Amino acid sequence: MKSIYRNSLVGLLAFISIVFMAADFPVWEVPSTANDVQNPVANDKIAIEEGASLFKTQCTACHGLEGKGNGAIPSADLTSKAFQDQTDGAIFHKLAEGRGQMPSFKALDENSRWKIIHFLRTLGGDQVQVVKKNAKLFLTPYDNEGGINKIIVNVKEQLDDGKLVPAAEAKVGIYVKRYFGLLPIGGTRHYTDASGNVLVDFPADIPGDEAGNLTLVAKVEDLGLNPIEVSSKVDWGIPLPPNNWENERALWKTNKYVPYWVIISILFFTLGTWAGIGYVLNLIRKIKKVGDVVS
Numbered sequence: 133m134k135s136i137y138r139n140s141l142v143g144l145l146a147f148i149s150i151v152f153m154a155a156d157f158p159v160w161e162v163p164s165t166a167n168d169v170q171n172p173v174a175n176d177k178i179a180i181e182e183g184a185s186l187f188k189t190q191c192t193a194c195h196g197l198e199g200k201g202n203g204a205i206p207s208a209d210l211t212s213k214a215f216q217d218q219t220d221g222a223i224f225h226k227l228a229e230g231r232g233q234m235p236s237f238k239a240l241d242e243n244s245r246w247k248i249i250h251f252l253r254t255l256g257g258d259q260v261q262v263v264k265k266n267a268k269l270f271l272t273p274y275d276n277e278g279g280i281n282k283i284i285v286n287v288k289e290q291l292d293d294g295k296l297v298p299a300a301e302a303k304v305g306i307y308v309k310r311y312f313g314l315l316p317i318g319g320t321r322h323y324t325d326a327s328g329n330v331l332v333d334f335p336a337d338i339p340g341d342e343a344g345n346l347t348l349v350a351k352v353e354d355l356g357l358n359p360i361e362v363s364s365k366v367d368w369g370i371p372l373p374p375n376n377w378e379n380e381r382a383l384w385k386t387n388k389y390v391p392y393w394v395i396i397s398i399l400f401f402t403l404g405t406w407a408g409i410g411y412v413l414n415l416i417r418k419i420k421k422v423g424d425v426v427s
């Protein structure tokens with residue numbers, strides 16, 4: 133009986149140490165040659181912004197939106213002083229090699245990795261928080277009567293006295309609203325020119341509703357400006373036949389339009405589960421029988 137207590141105590145200690153290990157990683161040494169490698173990418177706003185958007189898609193799942201290491205998988209706190217004290221070269225080495233749950237990012241091109249590192253530097257606690265300036269956003273659809281339609285986006289910075297001045301080199305996103313999210317138009321990187329403008333051709337092959345209506349969306353996505361979003365309805369889309377969305381079988385349907393493969397898979401899984409339960413019950417029955425014989 134005593135050994136049961138001892139075993140469960142050992143188990144508990146093992147469990148606790150695993151929990152603590154998950155939050156606290158052993159020191160990660162890098163070769164001294166790696167320490168000295170310089171970041172070859174210029175540390176400017178555009179590099180940081182590209183790094184920020186890569187960080188958002190590649191790293192936040194584990195490192196959390198703010199890089200504190202509190203994502204779905206417990207990981208390193210990238211805002212800590214201990215982390216920020218290492219060289220760009222050391223971080224670059226770790227991104228390439230990976231360790232444990234931290235994947236290797238060799239597949240990501242080198243320049244992108246260096247840009248991420250420029251962004252990681254903005255997470256440091258010592259760093260002055262980026263003060264977001266006030267911005268105004270204007271979206272003007274330009275209907276070119278049969279020619280290529282254009283979207284004109286203008287960003288202005290609002291000064292303390294209320295005056296508006298053009299915001300140059302501000303990052304904006306231009307999208308078409310879809311059922312599930314936003315479709316980027318003309319790529320995902322638009323920066324305003326000296327007059328605060330971005331001009332984008334609207335593609336001719338974007339579907340709209342029955343009447344070809346769709347909604348354009350523009351967003352200020354600049355680290356130095358307050359995020360804002362404006363939208364505008366236009367009839368530039370290819371008209372889609374009415375009701376075709378409602379009548380097709382699709383994954384999100386719960387009525388008679390559920391796709392056949394979903395029905396078949398559910399039947400399959402249900403039957404499989406019951407077969408598994410039956411099998412285990414049968415095993416248990418056998419175990420009991422053996423026990424009976426021994427006693």
Ligand code: HEC
Binds near residue numbers: 191215226
């Ligand atoms: C699947 C989860 C996961 C993803 C995705 C991930 N990381 Fe990590 N990362 C970890 C874990 C876990 C550690 C701690 C590894 C260790 O120390 O053994 C870590 C450690 C690190 C370290 C070393 C920290 C230190 O103390 O020096 C850096 C730098 C880092 N990650 C950056 C990134 C960047 C940048 C990305 C995206 C490009 C990223 N990670 C994506 C899980 C992840």
